[in-house]
Structure formats: structure tokens, C-alpha cells
Amino acid sequence: MKLNIAALLCSVSLLANLPAHATLNVFATVPEWGALAHEIGGDKLKVFVATNALQDPHHVEAKPSLITRARNADLVIATGAELEIGWLPVVLRESGNSRVMPGQPGYFEAAQQVRMLEIPQRLDRADGDVHAGGNPHIQTDARSFLPVGRSLAQRLAELDPANAAAYQAGYKAFADKWQAALVRWEKQAAPLRGMPVAVQHKAFVYLTDWLGLKEVATLEPKPGVDPSAAYLSRLAAQFAAKDGNAPKLVLRSVYNSPRAADWISEKSGVPVVILPFTVGGSERARDLFGLFDDTVERLLKALK
Amino acid sequence: MKTFHTGPLAGLMAMALALPVPAFAAGDAELQSLREELQRIKETYEQRIGALEARLARAESAGSVAPAGGTPNPGVDTRGSTAQGASGSEGAFNPAISLTLGSTYTRLSRDPNRYHIQGFIPGGGEIGPPRRSFGLGESELSISANVDPTLRGTFTTSVAPQGGTVDVEEAHIQTLGQGNGLSLKAGRFLSGIGYLNQQHAHAWHFADAPLAYKAFLDNQFKTDGVQAKWLAPTDVYLELGAEAASGGAFPSSDRNRNGLSVASVFAHVGDDVGNSHSWRGGLSLLSTSPRERPYVDVDSRGAIASNSFSGTSRTWIADLVWKWAPNGNAGETSFSFLGEYLHRRESGQLAFDSASVLIPFESTQSGLFAQGVYKFMPHWRAGYRYDRLDSGTPALRLSAGLSAADFPLLAPARPRRDTLMIDFAASEFSLLRAQLARDRSRAGIVDNQFWLQYVVSLGAHGAHRF
Numbered sequence: 001m002k003l004n005i006a007a008l009l010c011s012v013s014l015l016a017n018l019p020a021h022a023t024l025n026v027f028a029t030v031p032e033w034g035a036l037a038h039e040i041g042g043d044k045l046k047v048f049v050a051t052n053a054l055q056d057p058h059h060v061e062a063k064p065s066l067i068t069r070a071r072n073a074d075l076v077i078a079t080g081a082e083l084e085i086g087w088l089p090v091v092l093r094e095s096g097n098s099r100v101m102p103g104q105p106g107y108f109e110a111a112q113q114v115r116m117l118e119i120p121q122r123l124d125r126a127d128g129d130v131h132a133g134g135n136p137h138i139q140t141d142a143r144s145f146l147p148v149g150r151s152l153a154q155r156l157a158e159l160d161p162a163n164a165a166a167y168q169a170g171y172k173a174f175a176d177k178w179q180a181a182l183v184r185w186e187k188q189a190a191p192l193r194g195m196p197v198a199v200q201h202k203a204f205v206y207l208t209d210w211l212g213l214k215e216v217a218t219l220e221p222k223p224g225v226d227p228s229a230a231y232l233s234r235l236a237a238q239f240a241a242k243d244g245n246a247p248k249l250v251l252r253s254v255y256n257s258p259r260a261a262d263w264i265s266e267k268s269g270v271p272v273v274i275l276p277f278t279v280g281g282s283e284r285a286r287d288l289f290g291l292f293d294d295t296v297e298r299l300l301k302a303l304k
Numbered sequence: 305m306k307t308f309h310t311g312p313l314a315g316l317m318a319m320a321l322a323l324p325v326p327a328f329a330a331g332d333a334e335l336q337s338l339r340e341e342l343q344r345i346k347e348t349y350e351q352r353i354g355a356l357e358a359r360l361a362r363a364e365s366a367g368s369v370a371p372a373g374g375t376p377n378p379g380v381d382t383r384g385s386t387a388q389g390a391s392g393s394e395g396a397f398n399p400a401i402s403l404t405l406g407s408t409y410t411r412l413s414r415d416p417n418r419y420h421i422q423g424f425i426p427g428g429g430e431i432g433p434p435r436r437s438f439g440l441g442e443s444e445l446s447i448s449a450n451v452d453p454t455l456r457g458t459f460t461t462s463v464a465p466q467g468g469t470v471d472v473e474e475a476h477i478q479t480l481g482q483g484n485g486l487s488l489k490a491g492r493f494l495s496g497i498g499y500l501n502q503q504h505a506h507a508w509h510f511a512d513a514p515l516a517y518k519a520f521l522d523n524q525f526k527t528d529g530v531q532a533k534w535l536a537p538t539d540v541y542l543e544l545g546a547e548a549a550s551g552g553a554f555p556s557s558d559r560n561r562n563g564l565s566v567a568s569v570f571a572h573v574g575d576d577v578g579n580s581h582s583w584r585g586g587l588s589l590l591s592t593s594p595r596e597r598p599y600v601d602v603d604s605r606g607a608i609a610s611n612s613f614s615g616t617s618r619t620w621i622a623d624l625v626w627k628w629a630p631n632g633n634a635g636e637t638s639f640s641f642l643g644e645y646l647h648r649r650e651s652g653q654l655a656f657d658s659a660s661v662l663i664p665f666e667s668t669q670s671g672l673f674a675q676g677v678y679k680f681m682p683h684w685r686a687g688y689r690y691d692r693l694d695s696g697t698p699a700l701r702l703s704a705g706l707s708a709a710d711f712p713l714l715a716p717a718r719p720r721r722d723t724l725m726i727d728f729a730a731s732e733f734s735l736l737r738a739q740l741a742r743d744r745s746r747a748g749i750v751d752n753q754f755w756l757q758y759v760v761s762l763g764a765h766g767a768h769r770f
Binding site: 054055069089093094098101104128 | 345349453456478479480481482483484485486487533534535536537538539540541542543572573574575576579582583584627630631632633634635636682683731732733762765766767768769770
């Protein structure tokens, strides 16, 4: 009993000691923006990440836990470009939180900050999971984190003026480190330039654009559509041909089903590289730096 | 440097700017290598800046024309821009439109026109299986958009296959982030009671409603009124809601009076357990006082009797949904469990055969269903649903020579149903389902029902509700 009272008193005093300025609650839809927010805001932010690296961010449900976190959020960081279209609009509407509605300062879209690729010229579901705003997987190009980070720091400063300088300094420190890392990654990845690769889902267009890989085939005949056995057999024959256009690697993200990639790899002898895709996607991808250290390393290792 | 009056800090900052490499104590050799590294970085930067400038120049001269190269995907502009260019036309403000189409093929061992649930006063809706052989399901058109910065409007209409009656399923406005977790809705909407009730029927895992929903809510409870919901500022999901509405929909009735005829309250709690599990539970109460809610029975002489109920009707619903997917990734495999228990107490008067006799009436009825749906491989799901109802024995204070045989629909029963289903979703937008049910809703009669069904949706992307 004594112990309980002590514990109670302790927790009450802890509550009383909370700073008047509570930390900013950030709701990031995917781990990469959560990690970026953490780089910039550090302990000024309390970051909640709605999905993990093993989840396909398209196919998430508006779970109660997400709705309640959005309700208490000061800032929602989404990728945008329809990546979260199936669930984020519901989560935001159900949250009853006016601060994070699209159009409000508390709603931030990363895709608005970068150059989008693969903007479809025609919109038709017969083409599979196409996104009107372009391919939403912008985080596979490490360069994206600079413009996104800069805008994010501004937004954080706007929402929390008291800590504006800290956010700017946080971004500055991150950007400096990131610039150096970019140089390092690009130097390391130089041997990959021009290398033909196959991808499982069209999720790596920004990566291939950045590192100069040449995407020559996708295992999904159309985005989001699983390949048939006949289609895979045809691809396997192409891959095995070993001419100039045969891919040297098959790339898939860690949340993709291994079946198609493994099958085709077995048939054609082209190795599969499982890329972490986002923070938490592999043992080493513990933060943004680790994510790209690991991505580049896995590509290089597979090539050997 | 003198022009800056910020002292050594500015100097340090400038150093940090110029040296984007971690500083460390260095010997001569290390310094040398550092210089070389710097030189390399400088060169790389110059290259990068050069490339950027070239790209900028290209972009400026070419406008939005896509240069060659990039991915070998025709019809896709690989050189995009950040702005998702808003078009200047009026059409740019068109609301999101989606259309759900469905169709069934059924084989029923019993006549669907004589379908009823023994022991339960029918609500008058079409709760039986669809007609035999091929049949068009309801086509549902949904239109929604934000009205202005504060409101969102939704309109859903369904067109019944026979007779072409157009029904307004939902037509409501709701607030867009009222703030403090509050949201308000007004118009016609699917009530927030229970779990399945607020989902559209085409989003259900089975082709038809659970028996308990058919018996207690006449398939689904939707009403005209207002709803207020409040989400608690806690880490655990806690939602409280209340609705006030006019009568009309079973178990209420049209009362032609000012004020409210239906009140409901509900509370939902939910959370995650680890990465792989999430759940939501709820408790709801639907309270109404119907007046002359009509139903048709056959009396002991075989004549059709138009009866009606007046009194109070109170329905409690407890619901629990539990979903599992390894690491939250339902792409390969997942499982969901849903169970709901409904309990209704009605007391008042039964008017026998167009109110020729009034009989005091009281009944306590309950029903439950439990279903499990397992995604055993990508695109494929299989499920089982168990339904049971207990009509209880109604307390009828009979008079005027009437006997229980004059109310055959109210004869106590314990309807049961077992349902199996398997479905295939080629994409997020289409579904093909086969369902087999052994329905014992009618006393002593077993109805074996086989359904084949497709449901597709086109237009705006649907929501992945939990």
C-alpha cells in the first residue's frame, strides 16, 4: 500500500513537472517521414508512425489506433500523391481534428516538395494502380529528403514558433550530414550506373533515376497486379537471354511477397535484392542514413 | 568577416558550411587525405550544380515536354513536376463519384418469397435471399465532396433491380474537423450502432446480413436525424456517439409528430496489440417508441390479419471485431473475427387485425452472430459465419377468443444458420464470391442457399474502413 501511494505521488509529481510547452505531436504516415521529422525536430517532437516497413502503405485500414493518434496530432506528415488515399482521408475525417485537415498548416505532403515522376497521361484502372499525381514512392531517392526536410522544417517552425530556431538548426545539421552522405552514396554506387534491373512493383523509379539504374522490366504486368505464371515464364526467358537488356538484378521491397521474384530468380539465375524501402525495413535501416547505407550496399553486394 | 557582428559563432557556422565532413584531430597524412577528399567533394558538387543548371535550362526551354529516356513505360510522363496542376475548368470541382455494381446467381431449396424469420415481428424490408437464378443486385451510386472548409456532403443512392425503385441510402452533411475530436452529421445516414451497421452492405464479408441484423434491424438501421460523435483525447481509441432521429425505419415507425422518435447512443473502444493485432469493441443502445408499426400475419382461420405494434422498443448491441495480419501486412494472409450480440425488449400493445382487438404484449429476444474470415493466400478469402436467434416466448395477454394460433409468426423459435463463403478479389476494386448457407429461419424448414455474386466498384477510390 505504501508503495502504491509512493508510486502515485511520483507520477503526480511527474505530471506536474511537465513543461508548459508540450512537445509537438507528429503523425507520420510512413516511417521515412517519421525519421525525417525526428532528424529535424529531435526531442521537440513526439513522433507517431502509422505504418511499419513491412506494411504496404497503399493497403492499410483506418484502424482505431490511427484515428485516435490523428485526433491528438498537431501535424500530419503524409507522402501524398494518393499513396494513402485508401485510409488517410477516413482517419482524418474520423479524427475530428480541425488542425490536420488537408489545407491546414497541420497537414503536410512530402510529394508536393519534390519533382514527381511517372505522372500518368491517362487515368484508367485498366492500367492497374496508377496514381494521378505520379509515382508516390519518392523516398527511394535520397535527394528527396533535402527539399522535403527544408519545407518540413519551415512548417514545424510555423506551427511551433517558440522552437523555430531549433527546427532550422536541426534541418541545417541534417542537411549538412545528408549532403556529405549523398556524395558518399553516389560515389559508392557509381558502378551501378547504367545497370539494367528488373523491379517487382514500380516502387523504385526514384531510386533508379537517382543512381542511374536502368529499369528494363517489372514483374507486375501492371502496377498492383500480380503476374500470371505465363507472364513470368516469358520474363524469365528474357532474363536468361543475357543480352544487353537482360536485368542483372531483380529488386523488391521487403514487404512484397517473395514468390514472384524468387521464382523468376530461380528460373533465370538473376539474383534478387531485397531493399529495405524505408526505415525499419532491415536490421541496418534504423534511421535514414542506415536506410541508404544498406540500400546501396545491398545493390553492390548483389552485383558482385 | 568584420561585417558580421556575430563574432566567432558566425565563423564557426561558416566553417561548418564549408566543411560538411566531421571534424577530427588530424595528423599530416590525415590532413592531406582530408584535403583530397574536400577537393573531390568540391568537384562532385560542381558537377552536380552543373547538371542541375542544365536540367533547369532544359526544363525552362522545354516546358512540360518530356525528354526521352527514363522508364520504358509508354503513356507515362517520367519527367513530372511538383505541382499537381489544378485545372482551371469548372469540372475541376466535380465531386468524387463511385459506383458499385453487383449481381447474383442463387439456387435456393425453398421459395424465397415465403421467407420469414420465425418468432420475430417482421420489419417489412426485403430480408430474404434474392430471387432464384440470375438477379441483379442493388446498384449503388455515391457522390461526395467537401462543401466548403467546414462541411462535407455525401449522397448515396441505390437502385433496386425490380421495379427500378430508387432509394436514398445516405444523404448527409458532416463537419470537417470540428475540433476537439467532435464531429457532427445531419441528414440520412447509417446509424453508428453495432459494427456492421455503419458499413455499406457491399463491404460486408458475406453476401447478406446476419440473421440478427435481419430480425432486429430489418437488415440495417438507417435513419433521418443528427449524429454527434466525440473522440476522447486518449491514446486508446474511445469514441462516444449519440443520435436523435425521426421515426420511420424499423424497429421504429413513422409517428407524424414533432420531436424525436429514435434515440441511440454508442461507445466504441479500440487499440492495437503489437504490430499484428488490432481490435475494436462497442456497446450501443437503440431506443424508440413505435406507434402502429404494421406487419401481416395469418390467423387461425387462415385469413390474412393486418396487425400492428405500439409501445417501446429497446435494442442493445455489443460488438467486437478483431483483426490479425502478420506485422500488419494483410497482403499475404490475414484473419478477422467479428461477433455481435443483439438483445431487444419490446413492450406495449399488439393490435390484432386492423385494431379490432388490442392485446398487451411483451417480448424479450436475442440474437448473435460470429464470423471468421481468413485470407489464406493473396486475393483469396474463406469464411464461416454462425447465426443464432432466440425469439423468446412473447407474453401475450390474449382475450376475445384469440389464441396463440392467431399469431403464428410469434410462435417461439430458435432460428439458426450456418454460412460458408469463399471469395476472390482480382484487385482492390472487384470481388467474386461463392456462398453456401444452411438457413433454418423458418420453423422446421431447412433452406439450402447457394449464392454466386460479384461486387465491383468503379470511380473514386473507396475507403479502407476498419
